[in-house]
Amino acid sequence: MSSTVHTSTIDQLKAAPMRILMCAPHHYEVDYVINPWMEGNIHRSSRDRALEQWTQLYQVLQKYAQVDLVEPQPGWPDMVFTANAGLILGDTVVLSRFFHPERRGEEQYFHKWFADQGYTVHLLPNSLPFEGAGDALMDRAGGWLWAGYGFRSELDSHPYLAEWLDVEVLSLRLVDRRFYHLDTCFCPLTDGYLLYYPPAFDTYSNRLIELRVPPEKRIAISEADAVNFACNTVNIDRIVVMNKVSEGLNQVLADRGFTVVETPLTEFLKAGGAAKCLTLKVIEPHRESPQLSTIQTKIIHLEGHLLDSGLVNRVLDTIVTGGGSFQVVSFNLGNQRQDTSLAEVKVSAPDAAVMAEIMAQLIDLGAIDAAETVPASLAPVTQTGVAADDFYATTIYPTEVLVGNQWVKVQDQRMDGAIAVTQTSAGIIARCKLLRDLQIGESVVTGSEGIRTKRKIPTLKKNTEEFSFMGAGVSSERRVELVVEKIAWDLRQIRDRGGKVVVTAGPVVIHTGGSKHLNQLIREGYVQALLGGNAIAVHDIEQSLMGTSLGVDMQRGVSVHGGHRHHLKAINTIRRCGSIAQAVEQGVLTSGVMYECVKNHVPFSLAGSIRDDGPLPDTKMDLIAAQADYARLIAGADLILMLSSMLHSIGVGNMTPAGVKMVCIDINPAVVTKLSDRGSIESIGVVTDVGLFLSLLVQQLNKLTGQYQR
Ligand SMILES: NC(=O)c1ccc[n+]([C@@H]2O[C@H](COP(=O)([O-])OP(=O)(O)OC[C@H]3O[C@@H](n4cnc5c(N)ncnc54)[C@H](O)[C@@H]3O)[C@@H](O)[C@H]2O)c1
Numbered sequence: 001m002s003s004t005v006h007t008s009t010i011d012q013l014k015a016a017p018m019r020i021l022m023c024a025p026h027h028y029e030v031d032y033v034i035n036p037w038m039e040g041n042i043h044r045s046s047r048d049r050a051l052e053q054w055t056q057l058y059q060v061l062q063k064y065a066q067v068d069l070v071e072p073q074p075g076w077p078d079m080v081f082t083a084n085a086g087l088i089l090g091d092t093v094v095l096s097r098f099f100h101p102e103r104r105g106e107e108q109y110f111h112k113w114f115a116d117q118g119y120t121v122h123l124l125p126n127s128l129p130f131e132g133a134g135d136a137l138m139d140r141a142g143g144w145l146w147a148g149y150g151f152r153s154e155l156d157s158h159p160y161l162a163e164w165l166d167v168e169v170l171s172l173r174l175v176d177r178r179f180y181h182l183d184t185c186f187c188p189l190t191d192g193y194l195l196y197y198p199p200a201f202d203t204y205s206n207r208l209i210e211l212r213v214p215p216e217k218r219i220a221i222s223e224a225d226a227v228n229f230a231c232n233t234v235n236i237d238r239i240v241v242m243n244k245v246s247e248g249l250n251q252v253l254a255d256r257g258f259t260v261v262e263t264p265l266t267e268f269l270k271a272g273g274a275a276k277c278l279t280l281k282v283i284e285p286h287r288e289s290p291q292l293s294t295i296q297t298k299i300i301h302l303e304g305h306l307l308d309s310g311l312v313n314r315v316l317d318t319i320v321t322g323g324g325s326f327q328v329v330s331f332n333l334g335n336q337r338q339d340t341s342l343a344e345v346k347v348s349a350p351d352a353a354v355m356a357e358i359m360a361q362l363i364d365l366g367a368i369d370a371a372e373t374v375p376a377s378l379a380p381v382t383q384t385g386v387a388a389d390d391f392y393a394t395t396i397y398p399t400e401v402l403v404g405n406q407w408v409k410v411q412d413q414r415m416d417g418a419i420a421v422t423q424t425s426a427g428i429i430a431r432c433k434l435l436r437d438l439q440i441g442e443s444v445v446t447g448s449e450g451i452r453t454k455r456k457i458p459t460l461k462k463n464t465e466e467f468s469f470m471g472a473g474v475s476s477e478r479r480v481e482l483v484v485e486k487i488a489w490d491l492r493q494i495r496d497r498g499g500k501v502v503v504t505a506g507p508v509v510i511h512t513g514g515s516k517h518l519n520q521l522i523r524e525g526y527v528q529a530l531l532g533g534n535a536i537a538v539h540d541i542e543q544s545l546m547g548t549s550l551g552v553d554m555q556r557g558v559s560v561h562g563g564h565r566h567h568l569k570a571i572n573t574i575r576r577c578g579s580i581a582q583a584v585e586q587g588v589l590t591s592g593v594m595y596e597c598v599k600n601h602v603p604f605s606l607a608g609s610i611r612d613d614g615p616l617p618d619t620k621m622d623l624i625a626a627q628a629d630y631a632r633l634i635a636g637a638d639l640i641l642m643l644s645s646m647l648h649s650i651g652v653g654n655m656t657p658a659g660v661k662m663v664c665i666d667i668n669p670a671v672v673t674k675l676s677d678r679g680s681i682e683s684i685g686v687v688t689d690v691g692l693f694l695s696l697l698v699q700q701l702n703k704l705t706g707q708y709q710r
Pocket of ligand 1: 507512532533534536613646665666667668671688689690691
């Protein structure tokens with residue numbers, strides 16, 4: 001086998017029906033690991049068998065095409081995979097910029113070969129990886145270029161391809177490490193057919209493929225075929241040359257008029273390549289197609305303790321999992337430990353919709369769009385209670401919007417609202433509003449431009465602390481004691497400075513015998529508002545009036561005969577009195593959590609639900625009014641203690657802005673995680689029995705009081 005370079009001119013190339021570039025495997029070897037296929041295969045390939053298999057492929061292809069050869073070079077074992085030399089269209093080549101240093105040395109040899117052939121060679125910026133025809137394949141019917149990104153090629157290289165090759169580029173994101181190049185899982189075939197493995201792409205890319213390729217032309221292959229590199233196929237007219245084909249796929253292809261030629265390439269599979277990787281079509285006729293790239297780019301700024309907090313990782317992960325790609329333009333670490341870092345990151349997304357989605361999440365993480373001069377987009381409210389489709393959904397973090405040339409602080413910050421902007425005589429007002437509260441005459445902020453959130457960047461690696469006590473698995477009593485000590489200290493501080501603590505509580509507080517402790521907290525001035533539902537009040541009153549909670553005797557822990565009706569009797573008694581406060585006033589209710597609230601002037605709000613019995617006269621069955629009442633009592637809180645009520649705690653969490661410390665106690669770790677995982681560093685979750693927690697808390701507060709008295 002000769003491996004000399006066959007030189008020919010561009011004109012000759014154009015005249016030939018099909019020409020392919022290959023490189024003999026004289027120096028082929030699995031020398032390093034740069035993809036999952038190489039793992040465990042270092043020095044495991046046989047050069048003799050590789051040469052035999054390569055020669056067989058070469059001979060097969062010679063039947064259908066003219067095959068050119070580029071001289072293999074010692075030290076560059078992967079040069080055999082000529083698909084990664086560059087991308088050719090007409091007489092233009094975009095030379096590859098390899099992602100891994102292990103392959104960068106190949107670039108000069110391929111560059112020389114292209115230049116010798118008379119191609120116009122375009123060079124990408126040094127820092128912009130793109131791996132040639134391994135990651136860019138012309139559609140055989142549509143005249144556009146499918147370009148992959150995610151592992152080896154950067155999304156940012158795609159606009160260069162569109163410009164230099166004068167072609168429409170459709171970007172596809174690869175998500176399975178085994179299919180690290182587009183040509184390992186995607187192969188456009190003659191007449192617009194497409195052989196591909198859908199799970200190798202993200203949802204957005206699959207949608208794009210489905211939009212462009214009609215169902216009857218799509219041939220989705222199985223994983224078994226995909227791992228045999230069935231997509232890594234050389235297609236010449238109706239011939240498809242591949243390593244191995246299953247019976248089923250063979251039939252599918254035959255039904256569509258394709259003949260499969262199998263030629264084993266197992267030695268090359270050890271390096272993650274097969275037929276297509278070993279070839280480069282050097283003739284790609286240039287068809288007229290509009291030069292188009294929908295790729296969007298933006299620069300964002302990040303500031304804070306970026307490394308300590310893990311924020312940089314979260315930002316970069318958010319970009320990639322959102323379907324975009326990034327380049328860190330600059331990273332200034334600061335000089336001292338206490339200095340904050342500053343990073344500038346270029347974000348790219350395949351189109352405007354994906355960019356908007358990514359940007360919304362980055363803004364939540366505290367990123368600032370560097371183009372801060374672009375004001376927020378505003379859309380008028382044209383129907384009461386309804387916002388424009390792409391309205392910006394708010395978070396718990398303090399937010400500002402750029403209206404005209406003025407940054408306006410958003411008032412009433414809460415989660416899951418819209419930002420309503422109004423022009424008043426006092427100036428521009430921006431306010432977080434629930435959708436239902438939007439009014440005609442207001443405008444809502446849409447998209448992600450002109451919005452910035454200020455979040456306190458945590459210095460901890462983990463943004464929430466979760467303590468497990470009685471939950472299955474870890475039982476670290478000492479850790480719960482430590483966190484209780486901390487909460488007791490906070491409660492003491494807040495009370496002493498005249499701050500505000502709001503308690504959200506479910507009926508479990510009563511069932512677990514926690515009420516006597518909660519009573520003490522209320523009496524001693526540690527609670528400034530109580531939020532709950534019908535149940536906490538009903539069971540508390542039942543216990544006060546009849547000594548049972550849900551019919552169980554709280555002293556003896558046994559069910560009382562007829563006790564299941566006790567809570568109804570309790571409701572009936574309060575209804576007769578007119579309200580809980582009147583029951584206290586009339587001397588009917590003389591103890592318990594609700595009694596302490598009334599006696600100590602601690603406001604409470606009971607929000608109704610569909611499962612409520614009665615309800616008590618105080619329970620607000622108009623949920624919009626109940627939400628408003630909760631919001632009124634939450635305003636100005638320093639700390640919210642959430643005691644075993646998933647329903648009310650989540651409701652409260654959503655309406656609480658960042659900066660308010662939240663402590664969630666629940667026996668179910670999932671509830672604790674949901675509440676403490678709002679990205680707020682102020683959240684603490686404790687997985688434990690609420691009765692036990694309250695008893696420890698009171699003990700700790702008593703200890704503190706003792707210390708003070710001593
Ligand atoms: N008779 C009634 O009117 C009645 C009775 C029950 C509930 N409700 C209503 O139903 C709604 C939801 O009630 P909810 O708040 O009780 O239920 P919920 O499901 O919202 O919350 C109960 C939470 O308590 C946790 N929990 C259970 N045992 C625990 C323990 N020993 N220690 C710590 N956490 C524990 C659970 O994991 C759960 O997250 C409320 O509006 C309530 O008023 C009404």
